[in-house]
Amino acid sequence: MYNIMTKKEYEKYAEKIAPKSNIVRNTARAFVVGGLICVVGQIITNFLKSKGYDMDDTSNLTALIMILIGIIFTGLNVYDELGRFAGAGSIVPITGFANSIVSPAMEFKSEGFIMGVGAKMFVIAGPVLVYGISASVVIGIIYYLLNF
Amino acid sequence: MMQNTFMTYLGAFIVGGIICAIGQILIDKTKLTSARILVLFVTTGAVLGGLGIYEKIVQIGGAGATVPLTGFGYNLVKGTMKEINQHGLLGAFTGGVKAAAAGITAAVFFGYLASVAFTPKAKR
Amino acid sequence: MASKRIGKQTVKIESPVSIAATAAIAGPKEGDGPLRLYFDMIIEDEMWGEKSWEKAESKIVKETFSRLLSKADKTTGEIDYVIAGDLLNQCIAANFGLRDSEIPFFGVFGACSTIAESMQLGTMLIDGGYADNVVALTSSHFCSAEKQFRFPLELGTQRPPTSQWTVTGSGAVLLTNQGSGPYITYLTTGKIVDMGIKDANNMGAAMAPAAVDTIATHFKDTGLPIDYYDLIVTGDLGLVGKTICADLLKRHGFDISDRYNDCGVMIFDCKRQDVHSGGSGCACSATVFAGFIYQEMMKGNLNRVLFVPTGALMSTTSTQQGESIPAIAHAVSVERDLSS
Numbered sequence: 001m002y003n004i005m006t007k008k009e010y011e012k013y014a015e016k017i018a019p020k021s022n023i024v025r026n027t028a029r030a031f032v033v034g035g036l037i038c039v040v041g042q043i044i045t046n047f048l049k050s051k052g053y054d055m056d057d058t059s060n061l062t063a064l065i066m067i068l069i070g071i072i073f074t075g076l077n078v079y080d081e082l083g084r085f086a087g088a089g090s091i092v093p094i095t096g097f098a099n100s101i102v103s104p105a106m107e108f109k110s111e112g113f114i115m116g117v118g119a120k121m122f123v124i125a126g127p128v129l130v131y132g133i134s135a136s137v138v139i140g141i142i143y144y145l146l147n148f
Numbered sequence: 149m150m151q152n153t154f155m156t157y158l159g160a161f162i163v164g165g166i167i168c169a170i171g172q173i174l175i176d177k178t179k180l181t182s183a184r185i186l187v188l189f190v191t192t193g194a195v196l197g198g199l200g201i202y203e204k205i206v207q208i209g210g211a212g213a214t215v216p217l218t219g220f221g222y223n224l225v226k227g228t229m230k231e232i233n234q235h236g237l238l239g240a241f242t243g244g245v246k247a248a249a250a251g252i253t254a255a256v257f258f259g260y261l262a263s264v265a266f267t268p269k270a271k272r
Numbered sequence: 273m274a275s276k277r278i279g280k281q282t283v284k285i286e287s288p289v290s291i292a293a294t295a296a297i298a299g300p301k302e303g304d305g306p307l308r309l310y311f312d313m314i315i316e317d318e319m320w321g322e323k324s325w326e327k328a329e330s331k332i333v334k335e336t337f338s339r340l341l342s343k344a345d346k347t348t349g350e351i352d353y354v355i356a357g358d359l360l361n362q363c364i365a366a367n368f369g370l371r372d373s374e375i376p377f378f379g380v381f382g383a384c385s386t387i388a389e390s391m392q393l394g395t396m397l398i399d400g401g402y403a404d405n406v407v408a409l410t411s412s413h414f415c416s417a418e419k420q421f422r423f424p425l426e427l428g429t430q431r432p433p434t435s436q437w438t439v440t441g442s443g444a445v446l447l448t449n450q451g452s453g454p455y456i457t458y459l460t461t462g463k464i465v466d467m468g469i470k471d472a473n474n475m476g477a478a479m480a481p482a483a484v485d486t487i488a489t490h491f492k493d494t495g496l497p498i499d500y501y502d503l504i505v506t507g508d509l510g511l512v513g514k515t516i517c518a519d520l521l522k523r524h525g526f527d528i529s530d531r532y533n534d535c536g537v538m539i540f541d542c543k544r545q546d547v548h549s550g551g552s553g554c555a556c557s558a559t560v561f562a563g564f565i566y567q568e569m570m571k572g573n574l575n576r577v578l579f580v581p582t583g584a585l586m587s588t589t590s591t592q593q594g595e596s597i598p599a600i601a602h603a604v605s606v607e608r609d610l611s612s
Contacts, residue, residue, distance in 0.1 A: 002488040002524050003481065007468030007596075014469060014477035017519075018512050019433040019549075021176040026430070027169045034168025034216070035161035041211030042160035046153060059214065059223070060250035066215060067254045074426050075266035083428020088171030090428045091182045092189055092216045093164070094251065099428050100186065101255050105263035107424035110324035117263050124183045124427070125255070131187045132221050133244055135194035140228035140240030143198065148236065175430070179471065182429050268425040270318035270415050272301055 026087050033082070033089030041066055041093075063094060070095030074102040100124035156210050163209025167216040186217055193221025198229075223247050276399070279493025281486075282460040288610060289398045290451030292405075293344035294562035297336045299414065299440025302551075302559065305540045310563030311441070312339050318415050318440055325416035326364060329442075333358070333369025333411045336442035340407060344446045351375050351446075352403035355390035358411045358554050359383065359438075360420060365411050375407075383583030384479075384508045385462070386410040387443060387558040388602035392459045394447045395604075404449055411442035412553030421472070421588055434474040436510045437547035439539060443558025445566075454569045458605035460490040464585065466598040472586065476513025476536075476549055478597035479582040483509060484520045486601040487580055491526060494605075502574045504528050505565065506601070507557035507581030508536035510550030535560035535581075557581035569608055579604045 005013060044065050048058040070093075073079040079099045082090045090096050101121050108120035122129070171185050180188070193216075196202040202222040206213040213219050227247020231239025245252065276283050296311045303314030315332065322328040333356070341348065354373060357380040358365035366379055382389035387410045394406035415425060417438040423429055447456070465485050469478035483506045491498065498504075509517055514534040521528055535557040536550035561579055568574045582601040591597075 002485045002520075003467075004520075004523060005467075010467045010481070011469065014474065014480075014512075014516060017515055018474060018477065021433055023173065023176045026176055027172045030172035031165035031169040034171075035165030035212070038160040038164025038209070038212040038215045039157050041164075041215035042156050045211050046156060062211065062214070063223075063248075063251040064254040067251060068258055071255075071258045071262045074428075075262040077266075077269040077426060079428045080271065080426045081428075084430060086168075086428075087430040088175055088185065089165075089168045091175075091185060092168045092171040092218075094215055094217060094220060096182075096428060097186065097217055097220065098255050098259065099426070100182070101259040102262045102266075103268070103424035103426035103428075105259055106266055106268045106426055107419055109263055109267070110326075113264075117260065121256070121259060121263070124186065127183060128186045128190050128217070128220075129252070132190035132194060132224050132248075135191045135221060136224035136228045136244035137240050139194055139198035139225050140232055140243065141237070143229050144232050144237050144240060148232075179432070179473070182423075182427070268415075270300075271425060 029085060030087050030089035033086035034092060037090065037093040037095055066094050067098040070098030071102050074099045097125060097128060159208050160210050160212035163205060163212030164216060167218060189217040190221040193218030194225045197222035197225035220248065220251065281463070281489050282458055282493035283396070285395055285399050285457055285459065287399050287449060289395045289447055289449060289456045290453045291456065291566065291606070292446045292448040292451040293340055294443070294445050294566040295336050295340035295343055296443045296559040296562040297332050297339070297441050298559050301414070301545065302439055302441055302539055305545060307539055307560065307564050310567055311559065318413070325413055325419060326360060329358065329360070329365040329411055329413035329416050330369035332413070332442045333365050333409065336411070336444045337370060337373065337407065337409060340444040340446055346405065346446070348373060348375055351405050351407055353378060353394065353397060354407045354409065355380055355394050356409040357381050357386040357390065359417050365413070366409070369411070382600060382602070383585050384552055384554050384556060385581040385583030385600050385602055386554045387561065388507070388579065388581035388604050391445060391447065391456070391604050392461060392602055395456045395459060398447055398449050406447045407444060408447060409442065409444035410554035410558045412438050412440065412555040414438045414440045417553060431548055432473045433548050434476065434512050436475060436508065436536060436549045436552035437540065438553035439551045439556040439559060441555040441559045443555060443562035445562060454566070454606050454608050455610050456604060457607050458490070458494055460486055460493060460603035462486040462601040464598045464600055466596055468596045470594065470596045472591050472597065474512065475552060475584045475597065476510040477516060478584050479599040479601065480509055480513040480516035480520065482599035482601040483517045483580055483582050484524070486603050487521060487528070487578070488524050488526055490578065490603045498526060498528055501531060501576045501578045504532050504578045505580065506534045507583070508550070508552040509534045509582055510536040510552065511542060512549045538564065569606065572608070575608045577606045579606055
């Protein structure tokens with residue numbers, strides 16, 4: 001075989017040739033878009049509070065509305081464009097969680113409504129729920145043991 | 149009052165922006181996929197919530213701390229601890245999802261409706 | 273040793289096997305690229321009136337096949353074999369696209385190098401006296417490939433700068449023992465080469481060593497000088513892989529840079545079309561060959577071309593299990609005239 005490098009050396013060599021992500025630009029975009037999405041959440045929160053909703057209802061309704069926004073933007077085929085620009089700025093907010101539920105569900109609609117939409121809906125969101133809920137149970141048990 | 153409202157927006161923008169920026173640095177530096185980033189953030193939020201740290205971030209950032217997925221993890225843990233205070237150990241199994249019920253249910257239900265109504269479009 | 277073998281990996285085709293016709297159908301993004309005038313048809317949207325991306329890809333296969341037959345003025349009865357493949361699991365684009373063709377069918381998989389694999393096998397079938405006319409065809413589709421290998425289209429993610437854009441389209445070649453060129457003269461069949469690259473978003477780097485190995489072996493086996501060819505063209509290494517391939521070959525003493533290009537770089541305007549490192553997919557090298565290279569040969573602008581499609585032989589399962597990416601490259605030597 002025509003080869004002058006070990007795998008390790010080749011990996012380093014390929015790494016050097018590959019163009020790098022523009023981290024400064026990407027991070028700036030993520031900061032601005034992520035920040036703005038959170039400001040939208042804050043506007044909704046402040047509005048609900050001013051209408052006299054209590055803490056719990058406000059937080060639930062804000063989450064619900066943000067998710068709805070993420071879903072609608074995904075359905076209208078614009079959330080992927082936003083993601084292309086903003087990266088983590090639109091992945092990390094809860095709107096991105098909504099996007100991760102709707103996008104595979106839409107994509108796999110061609111495989112039917114049970115094993116397509118119903119099952120594929122959770123390919124990305126499923127792990128989030130698994131690890132989020134499991135973490136809360138573990139932390140809850142530790143909290144219980146420490147305090148009771 | 150006006151001053152106060154503006155400060156909530158500023159806090160949300162900066163805290164939310166920083167959390168997302170951390171996510172972006174992780175993506176660019178480590179090649180983590182978005183699914184892994186989401187899992188990492190929800191778990192981190194849960195842990196920071198358990199340690200009582202995230203509560204402070206929420207006080208500064210408001211929606212800037214609750215809207216990112218770390219806030220989702222924090223919310224799960226906050227609900228768990230609240231239920232444990234009221235119902236004992238059973239709360240570890242009821243509190244989390246109860247607190248996040250609105251978000252999860254909305255995501256599933258509206259997500260289903262949207263996937264029926266809309267179709268994906270090719271990127272160009 | 274078998275009499276037609278010249279060296280470890282290369283065979284010399286003794287009887288004239290020529291390419292009687294080609295056909296290429298491309299998607300809208302490819303139809304907006306620098307090679308737009310070379311495609312027989314550009315579909316206006318990726319779904320092309322079908323209900324799924326997979327069905328659309330099969331339709332592209334079917335239409336490309338029938339275009340090829342009508343361009344060559346052949347009936348299905350005159351074709352002895354079709355050798356075809358694509359990227360979808362179990363090669364369903366080819367299987368379904370050609371299920372009504374009523375022609376003996378070989379389904380093959382060599383990832384993005386499939387067009388070379390099918391052209392090599394077809395050429396050997398004809399040279400061996402087993403067939404008069406063989407069709408080699410491959411396809412890929414951006415949307416069905418994203419769905420299978422990466423993420424849903426509507427998921428808001430960023431593509432890293434080393435990533436490549438799967439070409440939507442299909443390219444087909446009719447090989448025959450009755451034509452008058454361009455002729456297929458040498459075949460160098462590649463070995464599987466794995467240099468340990470694991471990043472599925474950097475397939476150019478994963479495949480480049482395979483291309484280097486096959487090209488260097490081709491020149492060693494045949495003893496031909498590099499300037500024997502007007503053009504040496506790899507399949508879909510993209511900008512990253514092309515740089516690596518040219519550099520490594522130079523270090524081995526094969527400086528091909530003045531006559532070297534890559535189909536993945538040629539098919540898109542990488543800057544304007546936001547495809548990052550370039551094109552990829554079975555249709556990348558197939559449409560560039562069936563479109564640009566073949567037509568330029570027919571016009572006399574290219575006389576001898578070494579066509580080296582490259583393939584990354586991983587699956588989503590192997591990637592999730594943390595495996596590195598094995599790669600392959602096959603070389604097909606195409607010449608306008610038979611010199612000797």
